[in-house]
Amino acid sequence: MIFTKRLLDIIIPSYRRPEIIRNLLSDLQGIFLSKNFDDYRIIVVESETSEKDQYFNNIHIHRLEDRLSPGESRNVGMNLSNSIWIWFIDDDDSINSESIDTLLSSIKEYKNEDIDIISHSLDNQYENSNSGKNKLLTNISLFKEKQEVFNHVFTSRLLSKVEKFSDKLHEDIKFVVECLSKSNSIVVLNQKIYTKNFSKGAITSFLNEERIEGYINAIIDIFKLKNELIQKLETEILIQTVGTILYLIDGSPIEYKENLLISLKKCLPRYLFEKLPDNFNEKNTNFKYAVSLYKNKKNIKNFLEDLAYCFDTEISCKDLRNSLFLGPGEIIGCCKRFFYDGKIKGDIVLFNDSPDVTLDMIQNKKKEIEKRINSETYEDCVGCPYISRFPKTKVRKIDYISLENFTYCNMRCTYCSSKYYGGKEAIYNTSQIIDDLTQNDMLSEEVHVVWGGGEPTLKPKFKEMNEKLIVNKKVNVIRILSNSLRYSDSLNNLSKNEKIRLVTSIDAGTQEKFQQIRGKGQIRKVLENLSIYKNNFSSPENLTIKYIFTDENYMDTEIDNFISLLEEYGFNDNFIQISCNFKVEKPRDEIIISFYTTASKLLHKGFKYVYFDDLIRDRLYLNESLGNKIIETLRSKNLLHKNIFSHENKKNIVLWGNGYQSTWIKKSTNFGRTGNIIQTISEEYELKTLENLEYIICPAGIQSLPDIFKKIKKSLYFDKLVFGIFI
Numbered sequence: 001m002i003f004t005k006r007l008l009d010i011i012i013p014s015y016r017r018p019e020i021i022r023n024l025l026s027d028l029q030g031i032f033l034s035k036n037f038d039d040y041r042i043i044v045v046e047s048e049t050s051e052k053d054q055y056f057n058n059i060h061i062h063r064l065e066d067r068l069s070p071g072e073s074r075n076v077g078m079n080l081s082n083s084i085w086i087w088f089i090d091d092d093d094s095i096n097s098e099s100i101d102t103l104l105s106s107i108k109e110y111k112n113e114d115i116d117i118i119s120h121s122l123d124n125q126y127e128n129s130n131s132g133k134n135k136l137l138t139n140i141s142l143f144k145e146k147q148e149v150f151n152h153v154f155t156s157r158l159l160s161k162v163e164k165f166s167d168k169l170h171e172d173i174k175f176v177v178e179c180l181s182k183s184n185s186i187v188v189l190n191q192k193i194y195t196k197n198f199s200k201g202a203i204t205s206f207l208n209e210e211r212i213e214g215y216i217n218a219i220i221d222i223f224k225l226k227n228e229l230i231q232k233l234e235t236e237i238l239i240q241t242v243g244t245i246l247y248l249i250d251g252s253p254i255e256y257k258e259n260l261l262i263s264l265k266k267c268l269p270r271y272l273f274e275k276l277p278d279n280f281n282e283k284n285t286n287f288k289y290a291v292s293l294y295k296n297k298k299n300i301k302n303f304l305e306d307l308a309y310c311f312d313t314e315i316s317c318k319d320l321r322n323s324l325f326l327g328p329g330e331i332i333g334c335c336k337r338f339f340y341d342g343k344i345k346g347d348i349v350l351f352n353d354s355p356d357v358t359l360d361m362i363q364n365k366k367k368e369i370e371k372r373i374n375s376e377t378y379e380d381c382v383g384c385p386y387i388s389r390f391p392k393t394k395v396r397k398i399d400y401i402s403l404e405n406f407t408y409c410n411m412r413c414t415y416c417s418s419k420y421y422g423g424k425e426a427i428y429n430t431s432q433i434i435d436d437l438t439q440n441d442m443l444s445e446e447v448h449v450v451w452g453g454g455e456p457t458l459k460p461k462f463k464e465m466n467e468k469l470i471v472n473k474k475v476n477v478i479r480i481l482s483n484s485l486r487y488s489d490s491l492n493n494l495s496k497n498e499k500i501r502l503v504t505s506i507d508a509g510t511q512e513k514f515q516q517i518r519g520k521g522q523i524r525k526v527l528e529n530l531s532i533y534k535n536n537f538s539s540p541e542n543l544t545i546k547y548i549f550t551d552e553n554y555m556d557t558e559i560d561n562f563i564s565l566l567e568e569y570g571f572n573d574n575f576i577q578i579s580c581n582f583k584v585e586k587p588r589d590e591i592i593i594s595f596y597t598t599a600s601k602l603l604h605k606g607f608k609y610v611y612f613d614d615l616i617r618d619r620l621y622l623n624e625s626l627g628n629k630i631i632e633t634l635r636s637k638n639l640l641h642k643n644i645f646s647h648e649n650k651k652n653i654v655l656w657g658n659g660y661q662s663t664w665i666k667k668s669t670n671f672g673r674t675g676n677i678i679q680t681i682s683e684e685y686e687l688k689t690l691e692n693l694e695y696i697i698c699p700a701g702i703q704s705l706p707d708i709f710k711k712i713k714k715s716l717y718f719d720k721l722v723f724g725i726f727i
């Protein structure tokens, strides 16, 4: 006689919830009837009941007097089953009657094949390949994917090769991981077929010692599987598990937290505790940061406070949260470039140019990226020095808008990208996006708009858009990055407005070098236009002249000529920004020395407002040997100006500006490390505590520098202001 197996058995553990189970059975029967699917049996294993077994239609309710754990009940169900496929589900969940078709077709299609698991209803998408399976196994082990057993339908052939469910909580994790690691092939249905419903009072709705033990036992069992992939991930799995427990402790009522920490200490074997890394910090994911806080904890009260901070915040970057970059032919997520593993990264693209892109789409995409940064699944941002910690908030107001939605330029600089040439407007609807920002109250109170490019003054709508921006009360700065080669009447008129800032790069001291680096135009034409604009600016700090150092223009003669030209055209009271080529990972020592000699020469000639920008900052770490080399060079040329501060100086300095620039001065310069930075402030009142001290104030900011300068100018402390250059 030939016994044929049923196609599918569904096993449901249940404990004292007859009403719930009745509803589920009726739902399931209805769904299968409507699909003309009959080759199944539902096996309910009901524990702690004195009633008898029941058989009706395709259902067997198996009843037991003892109270069994869900894992043990599933094992009982498995013993009663006789099918090709087995699906374990929970009694309080639900099945989607529309998408179940895909699952039913798959169990029919793959019944005689090498496929061991059909996975579904997952958070992430997976390929149907070995690498897809490994990715799923990795994500489940690392708590980056749903770990429950109901997201998979298994062959009984596979289940005969794996250990039965344990009687502990969170038994699914190890069971699913073992099934995946012992399976031949799997199929993933990237569809939501199963919905987990969260019942009030369910055992997994609060944390207790039993659950902590369940999590820890699950990973101890997983490590015993000797799966190569898992062995490689051991530390990460440990971090994610302990991180999850710490997250749940943080979310528990305050009165239970200390006891839960005691339970964690009891359940986590010493050898696993020792393996927890202690070197993660605020820039790492919440779980990593939490685990290192736990490893380094000295005092429970402080630890619980730090833990609350960790889980009330998340990692992201300022640009993803509060900026909008309307780029040439694309919408980008940031305007930062950095080097990681020898490669230039950053400038991440959110959308290619399309008329369909809306503000909503941009904001949603940014949120999705932030989510992926927090689960370490977004490769493009890995290694970014601009990642930091922010409070978890739903509302993200925009305070920075970059307008580069065109490709016009009348120069061809060596350090530029061809994406800025072509003479086209972006086809996404810039005006609509900006109007939506205003109408949806998404602009912050002080918005900084930057016109970059390309050459913005060549844009036909340059005047019209500025007229609109200038009257917007929320826009407080409009910074125009123009090459100033072609005189712009519109820019000249705008210069009268206090909101307008102009930045122009010169990068040469002679026409020959200008031609070589900027590709087109006359250096004197640029300077002439700038001196016309300068007359209109209400404050000299609203005009910045920049010098971008490259391999071609750092020589003394070029710099000397550049400074002579600045003097000739009378730019002594404007801001002078020293910068470098963003494509170079680390400038050579000669070029670094030239940054300092240029700054010194400018200071000696009476230019007071000289500073290094973020491109230099991000590439420059001054150790003692480099610092000494710079000092020796400056001294040998008689250029060591009093506003150049190194470890040789003993001055007390207050930094005005509390961002990346002040952090760089404090941590990456020899002066900063001497401890002579006595305070970092962002408002005048913070200086009150220093009344009896001798000190000077150095502004620390790049894009915010004119604003910081204006604040200091208006304060009682203007006489203490010095633009310091730090070694």
Ligand code: SF4
Binding pocket: 316, 317, 318, 319, 320, 333, 334, 335, 336, 345, 346, 347, 348, 380, 381, 384, 385, 386, 387
């Ligand atoms: S690369 Fe850095 S700055 Fe750019 S979006 Fe990613 S985290 Fe933000």
Ligand code: SF4
Binding pocket: 409, 410, 411, 412, 413, 415, 416, 417, 420, 453, 454, 455, 483
């Ligand atoms: S002026 Fe600006 S946009 Fe034009 S080529 Fe030079 S760097 Fe590129």
